[in-house]
Amino acid sequence: MTLTRSLLAVLAVAGPLLGLTGAHAQTTPQGAPAVFNEGQRQAIEAIIKDYLVKNPDVLQEAIAEGERRAQETQRLAQGAALKESREALINSPHSVVAGNPNGDVTLVEFYDYNCGYCRKALTDIQTLIKSDPKLRVVLKDFPVLGAESLEASKLSLAAKQQLKGDKLFEFHTKLLESKGRVNAEKALAVAKEMGLDTARLAKDAQGAEVKAALAENVGLGDKLGLSGTPAFIIGDEIIPGAVGLDPIRKTIAEVRKCGQASC
Numbered sequence: 001m002t003l004t005r006s007l008l009a010v011l012a013v014a015g016p017l018l019g020l021t022g023a024h025a026q027t028t029p030q031g032a033p034a035v036f037n038e039g040q041r042q043a044i045e046a047i048i049k050d051y052l053v054k055n056p057d058v059l060q061e062a063i064a065e066g067e068r069r070a071q072e073t074q075r076l077a078q079g080a081a082l083k084e085s086r087e088a089l090i091n092s093p094h095s096v097v098a099g100n101p102n103g104d105v106t107l108v109e110f111y112d113y114n115c116g117y118c119r120k121a122l123t124d125i126q127t128l129i130k131s132d133p134k135l136r137v138v139l140k141d142f143p144v145l146g147a148e149s150l151e152a153s154k155l156s157l158a159a160k161q162q163l164k165g166d167k168l169f170e171f172h173t174k175l176l177e178s179k180g181r182v183n184a185e186k187a188l189a190v191a192k193e194m195g196l197d198t199a200r201l202a203k204d205a206q207g208a209e210v211k212a213a214l215a216e217n218v219g220l221g222d223k224l225g226l227s228g229t230p231a232f233i234i235g236d237e238i239i240p241g242a243v244g245l246d247p248i249r250k251t252i253a254e255v256r257k258c259g260q261a262s263c
Contacts, residue, residue, distance in 0.1 A: 074225060078238055081223045088220060089138070089233060094213035096139040096160060098169040099129040103136030105256050107248070108233040110142040110221055113152040113175050113182040115229045117242040122176045124245050128252075135252065139172060140217045142229055148183035150214075155187035157213045158204035162196050170194070237261030 036044065052059055082089075090106050109125065111118040128135055141157055143149035152175060159171050174190045175182055191198050204210065221231075224238060232239040232248060235255035239247060251261050 078225055079236065081225070082233070082236055082238070085220055085223060088216060092138075092216060094157070094209075094216055096157075096168055096172065098125075098137040098139060098166075098172075099135045100133055101136060101165075104134045105234070105252050106136045106138055107252065108138045108140060110140045110217070110226055110229055110231040110233075111176075112141075112143055112145045112149050112229045113156070113178075114145045114149045118230045119176050121230045121242040122173065124242070124248065126173070127245060128248065132252070134256075139169075140220070141214065142217055142221050142226070142231075143214075144221075144229060148181050151184035152182045152187045153214065154205040154210050155184060155191065155201060157210045158201050158207070159191060159196060161204050161209070162201065163194070167194070235259065235261045 089108050107125075107128070109121070111121075125137060129137060141153035143153040156172060156175060160168060163171055171190060171194060174194070175187060178186050178190070180186075188198050188202070191201050224231075224233075226238075226240070228240065230240075230242055232243075234248070234251045237251055237255075239251065254261050254263050257263050
């Protein structure tokens with residue numbers, strides 16, 4: 001029995017017992033029940049409570065339906081946000097681009113340098129770039145795990161002013177592969193190892209370009225309802241978490257085939 005039918009069954013029993021039919025029923029001009037008096041309300045509550053206690057599966061069904069509706073609402077909201085944010089996601093001048101800059105499919109990743117799952121997903125991103133020469137990858141710093149993550153993100157974004165292409169991706173990779181917490185000290189150490197001007201890097205990390213990039217990334221993440229990292233966007237699909245190679249490869253293939261995550 002569905003939830004709706006179950007509640008209708010309760011009301012079908014309760015109505016006659018409470019005098020809610022015929023001359024005793026209070027109705028609106030359209031024939032719908034009006035406000036119940038206090039005695040009727042208490043009696044209805046007692047009957048429904050008794051019914052739910054004896055039929056707990058109805059509550060489980062209600063919870064499941066509530067979750068389904070919430071997920072559908074979120075899906076629709078994310079779809080609209082993706083359309084509105086497409087240009088900033090794909091072609092923002094603040095983004096770091098890896099893989100083929102002229103690729104036919106773009107994969108966007110939101111990440112945090114202190115996210116263990118992002119470190120796990122790094123291997124997948126490296127594999128995808130090596131195995132798919134037509135893939136374009138856009139990397140977006142999304143420091144959600146505290147002050148140290150924010151420090152690392154600022155320096156990583158500032159490195160864009162000294163490094164390009166594969167070297168910039170190498171800097172990103174070295175930071176994610178660092179052991180322990182990634183902070184300003186770790187980022188500066190990687191920068192020094194790669195021959196960057198660390199004094200300039202530290203200064204650029206506090207500059208307007210980096211602030212604008214972070215503000216854009218955080219704004220996009222909030223607008224898309226991202227609750228953690230990593231989060232991948234391919235076409236019209238948001239893929240949360242380190243899901244592994246196969247789901248991402250499948251979505252890339254679908255987008256390449258028909259322009260959507262599901263053909």
